[in-house]
Amino acid sequence: MKILITGGAGFIGSALIRYIIKNTEATVLNIDALTYAGNLDSLKEIDSSDRYSFQKINICEMNLLKQAIFSFEPDIIIHLAAESHVDRSIDGPGQFIQTNIVGTYNVLQISKEYWLQLTDSKQKKFRFHHVSTDEVYGDLENSGLLFTENTPYAPSSPYSASKASSDHLVRAWGRTYKLPVIVTNCSNNYGSFQFPEKLIPHVILNAISEKPLPIYGDGCQIRDWLHVDDHAEALYLVATQGRAGETYNIGGHNEKKNIEVVHFICSELEKIAPQFKINIKNFTDLITFVKDRPGHDVRYAIDASKIDKELGWRPKETFETGMAKTVHWYLDSSWWYQKILDGTYRMERIGGSK
């Protein structure tokens, strides 16, 4: 089986490619523009496999994309390439509109052209799997409700609005052109190889340098957390066994307040890395509350029962096991993150859960 993955040098895309190469016989072509968030070091474990190849392509460039799709002849396309950080979308929404909306249109349109010239049996088996977020559903506040696959869309940020737009395009290409599409909407991911601007790596790396741990507002925003390797397994399962035309919500059954996440990381570091404390008594002394993000949603929570019932998927990691592994990984992986920290991104803007 041939699987073409867009955005495979990012956090989730690289986890998905590592999962496929290590656990299946499939051949993967990774298409990625290598923006600030793309990092081929995340694929070192598998990049010598003869079932893996990479092409540096921006999904906004129609011609290169078309060449890559038509010459690779994929059975499945899994589309993850996107701008993904909410804070950056507030500072500069233009790139989010280009990549997440126009780029998704390009990938869809070329996939449709490619799919139309396949034989009947190949057309039936083909899947276009679009990877999206629970943020498209908007804010649950403190309602106690969960997002289901039928929850109406109500995105709050430029990021989530651009992802919602791309979800709508994908479903329209499914309904109008009969392209066999699937959409997954997933909660917050965490794990190894996550770019250090996101909450969990940012807190770990700041804590071991005794830098402030910035928390937006009162830190009571609730997110559902899923280990990225569980997400990768779910994505492969949905892409290969999910029903065309369907949406599957993917979640970790781990609702936590941001402040609880930060306290958990601090307590893990107290156990395994107390040597990093030189000027402070406890890692929690570094917690600093900062002005809340504009439009910040209070709570996201996923009902992931459909993927469990239909495909038998449930996450393997609990929040505690997955977080402990993640903290350990960052402590052992300066080879991966130091080059990024030595670069240009702005530490002071960082602290959101996505």
Ligand code: NAD
């Ligand atoms: P990421 O920012 O780590 O990676 C995005 C990748 O896409 C990078 O490798 C980047 O180089 C590439 N890319 C960006 N613009 C591109 C373009 N124009 N052409 C080609 N490649 C381009 O993001 P992530 O966290 O791995 O998220 C992957 C996907 O999953 C996104 O679509 C995101 O919306 C979705 N998602 C993320 C989360 C999460 O918690 N991180 C949760 C649910 C869904």
